[in-house]
Amino acid sequence: MSVRALLVAALIAGSSSIAQGQAREGAQVRLLVGPAYVHMGQDLNAGDELGAAGLGYAAQLAIGAMVTDALAINTELAYARSDAAEHDVLGETSATALFAGVGATYWLLEADVYFAGSIGATRSSIEGAPLRVQIEVPQSDASEVGFGAQLSVGKTFEVSRRFGLGAALSLGWATASNPVSGVDSHRRALTALLALAAAIG
Numbered sequence: 001m002s003v004r005a006l007l008v009a010a011l012i013a014g015s016s017s018i019a020q021g022q023a024r025e026g027a028q029v030r031l032l033v034g035p036a037y038v039h040m041g042q043d044l045n046a047g048d049e050l051g052a053a054g055l056g057y058a059a060q061l062a063i064g065a066m067v068t069d070a071l072a073i074n075t076e077l078a079y080a081r082s083d084a085a086e087h088d089v090l091g092e093t094s095a096t097a098l099f100a101g102v103g104a105t106y107w108l109l110e111a112d113v114y115f116a117g118s119i120g121a122t123r124s125s126i127e128g129a130p131l132r133v134q135i136e137v138p139q140s141d142a143s144e145v146g147f148g149a150q151l152s153v154g155k156t157f158e159v160s161r162r163f164g165l166g167a168a169l170s171l172g173w174a175t176a177s178n179p180v181s182g183v184d185s186h187r188r189a190l191t192a193l194l195a196l197a198a199a200i201g
Contacts, residue, residue, distance in 0.1 A: 023069040024107055024201055030074075030116075032060040032152070032168050034195030038082040038095050040124055042178060042187040051187075052095040052126050056082030058193040060150070060170060062105065062116065066201070072105040076118040078150055078172060080191040085126070093128035097189045099148050099172060112156045112164060114199075122148035122174035124189045143187045146176020154197045168197040 036058035041051030058081070064074025078099035085095040101120015107113070125142035154168030172191035179185060 023109060024066050024072070025069075026066060026201060028062070028064045028066060028072045028074060028105070028201035029199070030060075030062040030105070030114075030154075031198045032058075032154075032170055032193060032195035034058065034193055036080050036082075036191055036193040038080050038085065038097060039190045040085075040095050040097070040126060040187055042185045052082075052085035052093050054082035054085035054093075054095065056080065056084070056095075058170075058191060058195070060152070060193065060195070062103075062118075064105065070107045070109055072107075072201075073102070074105055074116075074118070075102050076100070076116075076120070076150060078170075078191075080172065080193065093126060095124070095126050097124045097172065097174060097191055098122060099150060099174065101148070101150065103150070112158065112166070114152075114154050114156075116150075116152045116154075118150045120148060120150075122146050122176060122189065124174065124176060124178075124187060141178070143176035143178040146174055146186075148172060148174030148189070152193075154195075154199075156197060156199045162201055164199045166197045166199070168195045169193070170195060 039053040060078040062074045062076040064072045080097045085093045101118040103118025105116040127140045152170035156164030156166035170193040174189040178187040
């Protein structure tokens, strides 16, 4: 066998080994933590919008398993909170959004980039020091359980064979019934998270 043939065989073997090393397998865990923007709003009868918005923090946890070399099915939990949200009728306001759902994660193996999406149940709440606006405004205003979705994209760098660190951007949307003065109204919640990402698997 010539030297050229040996080199070609070595390159093919090396490429195959790299490709196999990049394939993900087994259980998967993904954690995102970082600063976030939280916005909540709902329409009132008079055409006005009541809501709260501000900077805060958020965390997301996804646990699942690979079903192919690049695709995972997972459950996902997300929590976002702003302790300095601006609100129309409450002072010292906090806004909180919760999400629990199921979804999928697709990996671009060679780049260690992932795209993830999930749908599920959500709930949000706005809390603050009550002010009097003709009536006493409740100190805590939680929505009913509603529907929401999460989308995220991230890039990780391999630290060890099954552990990577990187960064991610995650966007969340939710809607849930939240009656105001006896009139049915839906609160919409939007979250944006720029996070440190850790991936196992």
